[in-house]
Amino acid sequence: MNYLSICLLSFIFLICISFSFFFMGINFLMNDYTIFIEWEVVSLNSTSIVMTFLFDWMSLMFMSFVLLISSLVIYYSKEYMSADIFINRFILLVLLFVLSMMLLIISPNLISILLGWDGLGLVSYCLVIYFQNEKSYNAGMLTALSNRIGDVALLLSIAWMLNYGSWSYIFYLDFMKNDNYMMIIGGLVLLAAMTKSAQIPFSSWLPAAMAAPTPVSALVHSSTLVTAGVYLLIRFNILLSSSLLGNFLLLISGLTMFMAGLGANFEFDLKKIIALSTLSQLGLMMSILSMGFYKLAFFHLLTHALFKALLFMCAGAIIHNMNNFQDIRYMGGLTYYMPFTSSCFNIANLALCGMPFLAGFYSKDLILEIVLLSNMNLFSFFLYFFSTGLTVCYSLRLVYYAMTGEFNGSALNMLNDEGWIMLKGMMGLLIMTIIGGSMLSWLLFPTPFMICLPFFMKFLTLFVCITGGLMGYLISNVKLYFLNKSFIHYNLSMFLGSMWFMPYISTYGITYYSLFVGGNIYKSMDLGWSEFFGSQNLYNNLVKYSKLLSFIQINNLKIYLMFFVFWIILLIFMIYL
Structure with missing residues (x-):
C-alpha cells in the first residue's frame, strides 16, 4: 500500500470518528450522562486485573478535537512530507501518538494513564529525532529526560494510591481531598503535569522539540503532548482549589506565561516563536485552573488547539516554500506571494491575540474578566495582563517581519500558494478557528456569562492588547540605535531571549x-x-x-x-x- 492511500485512509477514518465523538459529547453534555466501562482482563484467585474507561462529555469532546486536528495534520503531511521515502513510518508514528493520547484521555485509572503518558513520551522522542541529525538527537534527549521526571512522579503517585486499595483516583478525590496521603498524590501529579506542560523550571524542552517535522509540531503543540498535563490537572482539579498546591501552581504558571511572552519578543526562529506562544497559553490555562475554574481551562484548551494547529500549518507552508528557512528576517512581503496562507496565518494570529468573535476571544477574554472579578493578589494580576500584552506584541512583530515590506530572501525563489493538499488541510481548521469559539461557548455553558465590571476594568483587556500591539510595532519598525547598541540591551536580550538561561541550566x-x-x-x-x-x-x-x-x-x-x-x-x- 503506497503512502498516499495510507494518508487518505487515516484522514477519512479519523475524521469520521471525530464527528461521531463530537455529537456523542454534545449528547452526554446535554443529558449530564457518563459511561464507566470496566473490562476484566484476567482474574486469578482473588486478584483481578481490570481495564477501566471513562466516557463523559469532557473526554468525548477532547477526543473529537484531537482526532479532527490529527486527521487534518495527516492529510497536510501527504504533501509536506511527500519527499520523505519513509512516509509510512511517519504516519504510523503519528497514529501511535494519537492512540496514546486517546488512552490518556479516557483513563480514570492511574495505571492506564501511565500507559498513555509513557506512550506519548516515547513516541514524541521518536518524532523529535525523526530527521536524524545532531540537533534533533540533542532535542530528543532533552525532551525525553525532562519528561522522565514527570513519569517517575506518576509512578510514585501510583505507589501512594495503594493506601486506598485501588488506582482509580476518580473514586477517592472528592471525599479524600483533605487527606494527607491524597495531598502527597496531588503534589506528585502536579509535578508530572508541570513537566509534560513545560512549566518553569522544565520549560526548555518545548522550544527544543521544534526539531520535529512541522506537522508533528502542529499536533504536539495544539491537542496532544503539552496539553496532557493540563488535562490531567483538570481531572484532579478538586485537589487544587483553595489549597497550597493551587497557590504554588498559580505563581509558577504566571511566571511561565510572563517568561514565554518576553522570550518570544527576542526570538527570530518562526517555529520557536509559535512554540513560546504555546508555552504562554499553557501558563494561562494552568493559572486559571489553579484558581478552580476548570471548565474555563478546558474551554481555552479546545479553542487554543484550533488556532495553534492552524498557526503551525501556515508556518509549515511558509517554511516549505522558503526552502526550509525559518528565520523571520529572511521573510517579508509574503502577502503578495502567498495570499491564502498569509490570510490563514493572520486569522490564527488574531485568534491568539483575542480578536473579538474569533475562537481565542471567547475563552481568553472570559478568563481575564473572571480574573478581574476574583480575589487576586497584585503580582499575579500583573503577570496575567502584562503577559496578554506581550502576546499581542510578539504576534504583531511576527506579522510585521513575515508579511509586510519587501521580500528579504533569495532572488531566485519558488514562492507560491499552490500546495492544494496543504491548503485544504488548513481550510478545515480555518473554519473552526472562526466559528469554534462561539460554538463551544454556546455548548459548554448553559447560560451566557454576564460579567459586570467598572468601565476601566472592562476595557483593561482591550487597552493592554492595543498597548502590546503598539509596542510590537515600535520594536520591529523603529530603529532604536542607541538602545540596540547598548551593553545593557545586549545582556538583557541574551537573558530574556534564552528563556532566563533555562536551556543552559537544563543542559550545561x-x-x-x-x-x-x-x-x-x-x-x-x-x-x-x-x-x-x-x-x-x-x-x-x-x-x-x-x-x-x-x-x-x-x-x-x-x-x-x-x-x-x-x-x-x-x-x-x-x-x-
Missing part, C-alpha cells in the same frame, strides 16, 4: 559539572590510585614475576651448573681458610 548546568567531576574522579581514582594499588600495578607485578619464573624454567640447567661451580669455589675457599 546539569551535564557539564557532573561530567567535569566525573572526569576528575576518573583521572585521579580510575587512572590514579586505584590503578597503582589495584589492577594495573598487580598486572605489572604478575608480568614481572612470571617473566622471572619463565626465565628460571627455560635456563634451569645453566642455573644448576652455575650454582654447582659457585659451590665448588666456595668449598675450595673454605678448605684454604
Whole structure:
C-alpha cells in the first residue's frame, strides 16, 4: 500500500470518528450522562486485573478535537512530507501518538494513564529525532529526560494510591481531598503535569522539540503532548482549589506565561516563536485552573488547539516554500506571494491575540474578566495582563517581519500558494478557528456569562492588547540605535531571549559539572590510585614475576651448573681458610 492511500485512509477514518465523538459529547453534555466501562482482563484467585474507561462529555469532546486536528495534520503531511521515502513510518508514528493520547484521555485509572503518558513520551522522542541529525538527537534527549521526571512522579503517585486499595483516583478525590496521603498524590501529579506542560523550571524542552517535522509540531503543540498535563490537572482539579498546591501552581504558571511572552519578543526562529506562544497559553490555562475554574481551562484548551494547529500549518507552508528557512528576517512581503496562507496565518494570529468573535476571544477574554472579578493578589494580576500584552506584541512583530515590506530572501525563489493538499488541510481548521469559539461557548455553558465590571476594568483587556500591539510595532519598525547598541540591551536580550538561561541550566548546568567531576574522579581514582594499588600495578607485578619464573624454567640447567661451580669455589675457599 503506497503512502498516499495510507494518508487518505487515516484522514477519512479519523475524521469520521471525530464527528461521531463530537455529537456523542454534545449528547452526554446535554443529558449530564457518563459511561464507566470496566473490562476484566484476567482474574486469578482473588486478584483481578481490570481495564477501566471513562466516557463523559469532557473526554468525548477532547477526543473529537484531537482526532479532527490529527486527521487534518495527516492529510497536510501527504504533501509536506511527500519527499520523505519513509512516509509510512511517519504516519504510523503519528497514529501511535494519537492512540496514546486517546488512552490518556479516557483513563480514570492511574495505571492506564501511565500507559498513555509513557506512550506519548516515547513516541514524541521518536518524532523529535525523526530527521536524524545532531540537533534533533540533542532535542530528543532533552525532551525525553525532562519528561522522565514527570513519569517517575506518576509512578510514585501510583505507589501512594495503594493506601486506598485501588488506582482509580476518580473514586477517592472528592471525599479524600483533605487527606494527607491524597495531598502527597496531588503534589506528585502536579509535578508530572508541570513537566509534560513545560512549566518553569522544565520549560526548555518545548522550544527544543521544534526539531520535529512541522506537522508533528502542529499536533504536539495544539491537542496532544503539552496539553496532557493540563488535562490531567483538570481531572484532579478538586485537589487544587483553595489549597497550597493551587497557590504554588498559580505563581509558577504566571511566571511561565510572563517568561514565554518576553522570550518570544527576542526570538527570530518562526517555529520557536509559535512554540513560546504555546508555552504562554499553557501558563494561562494552568493559572486559571489553579484558581478552580476548570471548565474555563478546558474551554481555552479546545479553542487554543484550533488556532495553534492552524498557526503551525501556515508556518509549515511558509517554511516549505522558503526552502526550509525559518528565520523571520529572511521573510517579508509574503502577502503578495502567498495570499491564502498569509490570510490563514493572520486569522490564527488574531485568534491568539483575542480578536473579538474569533475562537481565542471567547475563552481568553472570559478568563481575564473572571480574573478581574476574583480575589487576586497584585503580582499575579500583573503577570496575567502584562503577559496578554506581550502576546499581542510578539504576534504583531511576527506579522510585521513575515508579511509586510519587501521580500528579504533569495532572488531566485519558488514562492507560491499552490500546495492544494496543504491548503485544504488548513481550510478545515480555518473554519473552526472562526466559528469554534462561539460554538463551544454556546455548548459548554448553559447560560451566557454576564460579567459586570467598572468601565476601566472592562476595557483593561482591550487597552493592554492595543498597548502590546503598539509596542510590537515600535520594536520591529523603529530603529532604536542607541538602545540596540547598548551593553545593557545586549545582556538583557541574551537573558530574556534564552528563556532566563533555562536551556543552559537544563543542559550545561546539569551535564557539564557532573561530567567535569566525573572526569576528575576518573583521572585521579580510575587512572590514579586505584590503578597503582589495584589492577594495573598487580598486572605489572604478575608480568614481572612470571617473566622471572619463565626465565628460571627455560635456563634451569645453566642455573644448576652455575650454582654447582659457585659451590665448588666456595668449598675450595673454605678448605684454604
